[in-house]
Amino acid sequence: MSPLRAVTTRWNALWFAPASPYPLAAFRILLGAYLVAYFATMLPHVTVLFSSHGVRAPWLVPDYAPPPLLAWSLYLLLCGAAFALLLGWRMAVTAPVLLGLYLHHYFLALAVKHSAFERLIVVYLLALWLGGSDRVWACSSRPAHPELKPTVPSFGARLLRFQTIVLYLGAGLWKAANAGWQSGVVLASTLQSMWATPLAFWWVRQGITPEGWATLSRLVIGGEILLAVLLWIPRTRYVGIALGVLFHVGNSVILSIPEFLVCIAPYVVFMPEAHVERIGARLRRLWLRTRSRAGA
């Protein structure tokens, strides 16, 4: 086998080997729920954020803000597409439409904030679009033959795992190389900044010494790098998931950035495929039972 062919074979085995569709479908549902909630927070401000009657700073594009009626229409389409993602309605249509609408709003008004989570959403949507995320647990999925187990290419889940591991490893290493993080001043300052919640200020009032801040900083840096390693190794993934959930929930309580909870959604693709399928089946049975009781 030629070296080029060997590389191609390995590449294809890495990205396109058949995999269970359940983890990606679960991620689609979680991301859909997140996006519906995230976009809903903008509902009272559509005119000022996204229309020509508002105030915005487009990123790298001319100011194409539409008049209010069209801005509202595009926003409602965005919310509808996010809901269709949650339900799993025809991903070949929903995902590119949602991605297009999201990029419209991103370049027009959201990009100015320079937020990492908004870039992650684009990668997440690409994984869902191309990965076959509506194969199961989707309102447009066709029932599979009872003797055939449904599969999708491993592309979607692998892309999400890679992006998540790089996120934590990179964030940890950037902080480790940052003098302000090494000394603890960045952490101490952030917990008294505009992002800090009352709990963060309470924590600062406990009189932590400079050495204490440096130690806490090292814990954050070490925690982020450890999180990447734990998620990477299959046997330690559940520990990584627990640590990650703790980290993000803690972040949301100490800093007023609940948007970063989106990083929890891809954790489901780190879980064993059979576990995701079993948990999903249980939740589905519970849902059907609740619905039949409510009907009776």
Next chain:
Amino acid sequence: MSFVALVVVYGNLAVAFNPQKLGLAALPSLPTGFALRDAFLVTGMFTGYATHNSDPFLEGFVRDRFVPLDLREHFPLRAAITYTQLVAAHHTDMLGASAQRAVWAAYATQIKARHNRLHPDTPISRLRLGVVVFPQSPLGYRGAKLDGRTTRFLWYTDP
């Protein structure tokens, strides 16, 4: 799919593990264009700090003097997000101070138009924006915002 996988893998490796950002400037960096660097900048959150907090303000020129405007009428999201919008964080970090001034100029035009549309009885002909800065305090965001401990910075006046 292969193309997307290649771009995501390369973009992440080139940006997240850029030797210059990791304090290893002697090592060579993977080549990245502006677009790739911007698209995959996901690991650099909270790498800077300040010893002060600030409250942004907007003032409009009505008849013969500047009067304060309601900031939330033009920037309705929570205070921290408003600050990143006003400081034009993305434009400033990636393109520099001239891009920031261009955003302020655009804001000024849009805010004047919006204000005059919403308040035709008190139209403004000029606008200025800036911040009142005060030291950080464990007592709360504005815990140290006392008279004499604040400094006012005017960022932009239009025209």
